[in-house]
Amino acid sequence: MKKLVAYITTSYPDREFTVDLALSLKESGVDSLELGVPFSDPVADGPTIEKANFLSLKNGFKIEDLFYVTSKIADKIDTLYMGYMNPFYHYGFSDFLKKASSSGATGTIIPDLPFEMVKRYEDDFIKNGISNITFVAPTTPKDRIKMLVENSQKFIYMVAYTGITGSGKSEDLSEIINNVREFTQTPLYIGFGVDEKTCKEKSKGVDGVIVGSAFVKHILDDNLSSSEKIKKISKMAKEIKEKINE
Template identity: 55%
Template sequence: MKQLVAYITSGYPDKSFSVELALNLAQNGVDTLELGVPFSDPVADGPLIEKANHKALELGFKFKDLLEISKEIAPQVDTLWMGYFNSFYQQDIKKLLPLAQELGVNGLIIPDLPHEEALLYKNLFDANNLVNISFVAPTDSEQRIKEVVTDAQKFIYMVAYAGITGSGVAEDLQPFLQSIKKQTKTPVFVGFGVNAKTAKEKVKGADGVIVGSAFINILLKNELSYSQKISQCNELAKIIKNEINS
């Protein structure tokens, strides 16, 4: 069964909504939840996720909100924190990782932390039974891919193209996938540009997909009520899970 990872922006539009949405998604095909930490300059994210980040911050998001949301969902849903390194560093990462483990969070996704710097924190992650998800991109050499994936845990975040999330660029991923797969047995999940229309093609040869902008697009629709947003996200999750496994 190929896996579906869903990204949502923590605290947008509010904490209780994030909890309800997360629990609903887990019942409708989502295997792992990325809880996004709102940040003022999310460099790897496209305009939709950037907009949701800014809106969450405008509404008063604080890091403690992430902890409160995680406390509710992490015991019930496989949960990862997705954020930029500064957000975690400011919280004192040596104290934060034990807290994440205590809350039931299983790992972090930090797109702006290079592999070499991530290695400096490996012992800290290992000591707290947390994974730090590894990224590979089409611009990486075979040697670079080997370095990055050798100790990769849980899954490898394969960036489908060089760019930002949500832009939906189409390209042949098979040579890139094969170059990763020959170096590791860790599952490879495809991110960036995955939606209901592209999921079936993107997942070929991979073990799962990571979907963010497609969900956030629903959350940003002001004309929808909270219950309508959750209903549409549930339906999207079911469609994508079916597409990647049919």
């Protein structure tokens, strides 16, 4: 069965909403959850997630809120952190990974942490039992793919196109899929531009999909109450999980 990974922005509109949404998503078929860590300059994210980052920070988000949410949900749904290196570094990266582990997180997704820098922190990841998710993109050369994926863990995050999240572009990914498959058996998940309309097509040839902006746009919808947001997002998650497994 193909897997569904959901991204949601932590603590917007507040951390209790994030907890309630996470648990509802688990019941709707989500296999792993990316807790988005708000940051002022989310370079890989489009305007929807960028706005949610800004609003969460405006509301006073702190890293401790991330750990709080994790402690409430991680025993029920596989929980990863998607964020940028700056706040992790300023927290103290070793301390951050230690606290992430004790809160129940299992992995990190850090778009601006190059593979060569990941090696510097390898001992910290191993010591704390935290997997750092590998990225590959349509522009990644085959020889670099081999290097990136040979020790990959949990899953590989394949970027669906060159650009930012949520823009919905499309590229032929057959070559990169074949290249990844040549060097590893680690599951390959596709992200960027995945929603209930595109998920079935994008899931062809891969082991799962990663959905972010399609969910976050409903979190940002001020015309909906908190319960309506959760209901709408959870319904979409269930629909996506069904479509990718038809």
